[in-house]
Amino acid sequence: MVLPASPRRGRLRRPDRWVIRMSISRDFSLGTVDVSLTPIERFEEFLQSRGKRVTQQRRAIVERVFSHHDHFDADSLLEQLRKHTGRHAVSRPTVYRTLTELVDAGLLRKMVLNDRAVYEHDYGYPQHDHLHCQKCNRLIEFSSDEVKEIRDAVARKHQFRVLGHRLIISGLCADCSRSKRPARRLDLI
């Protein structure tokens, strides 16, 4: 993902089995990510289990969010919805509210980069970590079993019950380290 602007993609069909499309850099194969429910179905299940309702807005948001694999923030999602959903766009508060629900439902993961919340797919997507370019803001995903091993070993030693981890390696991506312009200050990782 390159934070400020994000690319657009086509609409989401409804395949028998949901397929993840890629668009950002990724350094591991997805293999056959096998999830029995589509994100929308999974979300509806979640909503029902909590006595919440399946509204058009919630549906529109999940569809847009899972129409392509990318990192995004509330603003970019809002803009995508305006572009793609036209007059049925969703309001900003609803976007925020739904994003929170999607995280609760385990469909999205949230992280903070440069002082704003950034989301990425979680449901049906393999666990991974990130390289973050401080200059162009690009995110590169990578996966390392060793990280998880270290994590678990350290946790065990401290009798700590792991619920997750986040590793962000920050610096300059190949392109940016070639250019002369100075990098921005290492800020909020």
Place this chain on the structure above:
Amino acid sequence: MVLPASPRRGRLRRPDRWVIRMSISRDFSLGTVDVSLTPIERFEEFLQSRGKRVTQQRRAIVERVFSHHDHFDADSLLEQLRKHTGRHAVSRPTVYRTLTELVDAGLLRKMVLNDRAVYEHDYGYPQHDHLHCQKCNRLIEFSSDEVKEIRDAVARKHQFRVLGHRLIISGLCADCSRSKRPARRLDLI
């Protein structure tokens, strides 16, 4: 440091003050941290190299910050300054401005936990990562050479120039995983 129960933006009032419960756990020896300059000296050097001035406020802040090893945020620093520096306290904007300079100078590291910026010593302090308890907010420091090795290997593979990394393992600390109360939602790590 035990961070306060995180007030989510806007929804809750922030507590007037939380108690900083002694310093944090550390799982590696400091060894003989060998730095030729004291933090204040180092900072003065930095300021001079940039044509900035050594003011009483900046001095007061560095002294307070390095008077003990702990994690802190702008508010707690501000309060410490009020307590210890009495009427010569420093204003909030100056605290923020100086904190930024200290990060630039390499004296402090900044991270975001529960939606607020948290700082810790960097100068003369060994590189390390954290275990973060989602329930009590405790931070446990640990050090692992392997993390750095993995980091560098991954970076090499991507021709990525590493400037730093951040690994936060979140979950429940030993104490909290014993207790019955439910953990808070995995939020902003």
Place this chain on the structure above:
DNA sequence: ATTTATGCAAATCCTTTGCAAATCT
């Protein structure tokens, strides 16, 4: 004597909330 810093108040930015109207089940 200059120039940079400080403090105050006000502004920003992202995010959340109160409430009446609209929408689900």
Place this chain on the structure above:
DNA sequence: AGATTTGCAAAGGATTTGCATAAAT
């Protein structure tokens, strides 16, 4: 019908900034 959601406008909270004054070189 009855309950939950939505959208709007406004509020919140951490952090930043404009500007006149104070302090450092």
